[in-house]
Amino acid sequence: MATIQITLSDEEKRQVDELFKKLGMTTSGAIKVFLSQSIQNQGLPFTPHVRDHSHQQAIYPVIGKDGQLIIPNDAPEEVKDWVNNG
Known part of the structure; x- marks a missing residue:
């Protein structure tokens, strides 16, 4: 059995815990799903991209x-x- 550690701010941790609780899972469970999907896809389970917010207006x-x-x-x-x- 292996352990993976990450560092988050207290606020980020609170936000992800709250989000995943709404989805019926723990943050640890969500990370396990992410890793499992990464293995299954042999890559990230989503397409990373950078959004260009420079053209946005109020x-x-x-x-x-x-x-x-x-x-x-x-x-x-x-x-x-x-x-x-x-």
């Missing part, structure tokens, strides 16, 4: 007189679609 919706959320015209189409269709 969206300032307003509430109309009828209580509807109004999204600005220059908001990305996927945001408008999500607001309109859920």
Whole structure:
């Protein structure tokens, strides 16, 4: 039996424990799933990528007189679609 240790900040540990508890597992169990999937896939079980956040902009919706959320015209189409269709 082997032991693997990692170092996290207290806040990161709290966040991952909370997340995995919501998923019905422990952080240790989640790491075991990750490692098992890595072996099965012979690589990472996801595609790593770097997101380019440089083009993001803040969206300032307003509430109309009828209580509807109004999204600005220059908001990305996927945001408008999500607001309109859920």
